[in-house]
Amino acid sequence: MKLGDFEVANRIGLGTNRLTRTPEHVALIKAAVAAGVQMIDTAHSYAGGESEETIGEALSPVPDGCIVATKGGGSGSGNPNVLRAEIEQSLSRLGTDAIGLYYLHRVDPQVPLEESLGAIKEYRDRGQIRNVGISQVDIAQIERARQVVPIAAVQNHYNLSERKYEEVVDHCEREGIVFVPFFPLRGVAGTRLDEIARRHKATPQQIALAWLLRRSPAMLPIPGTLSVEHLRENVAAAKIELADSEFETLR
Numbered sequence: 006m007k008l009g010d011f012e013v014a015n016r017i018g019l020g021t022n023r024l025t026r027t028p029e030h031v032a033l034i035k036a037a038v039a040a041g042v043q044m045i046d047t048a049h050s051y052a053g054g055e056s057e058e059t060i061g062e063a064l065s066p067v068p069d070g071c072i073v074a075t076k077g078g079g080s081g082s083g084n085p086n087v088l089r090a091e092i093e094q095s096l097s098r099l100g101t102d103a104i105g106l107y108y109l110h111r112v113d114p115q116v117p118l119e120e121s122l123g124a125i126k127e128y129r130d131r132g133q134i135r136n137v138g139i140s141q142v143d144i145a146q147i148e149r150a151r152q153v154v155p156i157a158a159v160q161n162h163y164n165l166s167e168r169k170y171e172e173v174v175d176h177c178e179r180e181g182i183v184f185v186p187f188f189p190l191r192g193v194a195g196t197r198l199d200e201i202a203r204r205h206k207a208t209p210q211q212i213a214l215a216w217l218l219r220r221s222p223a224m225l226p227i228p229g230t231l232s233v234e235h236l237r238e239n240v241a242a243a244k245i246e247l248a249d250s251e252f253e254t255l256r
């Protein structure tokens with residue numbers, strides 16, 4: 006798939022909202038890249054900044070073919086000055102001159118999204134942000150955002166048991182925008198899932214990820230884990246091919 010100016014072959018990424026600055030977590034990020042993960046997802050707010058710092062320590066410079074995505078404006082403020090300060094801090098913590106993908110973490114109800122994205126666009130125009138995304142939005146908000154700056158990715162809450170954004174998934178697929186479902190494993194359970202997992206000699210979490218990948222070619226899940234074993238299982242889920250009947254049963 007294309008994510009703005011990146012080509013992503015491995016559609017399973019890594020979520021890092023619990024990452025703290027320890028040697029184990031630095032090693033986890035390196036192991037993720039070694040396992041073929043191309044999308045590492047963080048945010049200015051995660052673990053008080055330690056998630057970004059850990060990724061910066063592990064991957065500076067970011068290896069070719071790998072994207073580190075971060076977000077700002079999640080702390081309740083889409084004020085352009087707050088966003089500019091957060092972008093500067095993210096650049097510094099990540100130890101990079103250019104952020105691969107930068108999301109507006111939340112649309113601030115007090116600030117028109119055009120103003121928030123305008124601040125992000127300044128950094129894109131200067132080459133300090135390569136691609137722009139937006140999180141937890143509907144189709145109308147995506148289209149408003151695209152009037153300001155090209156939108157390469159949309160990150161919304163979506164998984165087998167949370168399906169509010171079906172139309173957003175389809176819209177992204179039609180428009181060539183990557184859809185990143187956050188909480189891809191949350192609330193994933195059930196006897197039908199267990200049965201299908203047994204049939205594929207896989208775990209229910211792997212089946213949940215395989216289902217997401219099958220749901221749309223625009224889908225790029227970012228399961229969060231602190232375990233190298235789980236990380237490798239998640240990457241391996243991309244090889245599972247669900248039968249049509251299995252896909253429909255879980256749908």
Ligand SMILES: NC(=O)c1ccc[n+]([C@@H]2O[C@H](COP(=O)([O-])OP(=O)(O)OC[C@H]3O[C@@H](n4cnc5c(N)ncnc54)[C@H](OP(=O)(O)O)[C@@H]3O)[C@@H](O)[C@H]2O)c1
Binds near residue numbers: 023
């Ligand atoms: N845009 C937004 O507003 C927003 C909001 C929330 C989250 N996010 C992003 O989405 C990412 C994913 O969300 P999340 O991490 O909260 O939820 P998640 O990916 O749905 O689930 C994470 C949980 O699943 C476990 N897990 C992961 N892989 C597993 C496997 N193969 N087998 C069994 N258990 C497994 C993890 O524990 P272990 O550590 O033990 O593996 C953890 O408890 C976050 O890291 C963050 O980057 C974005």
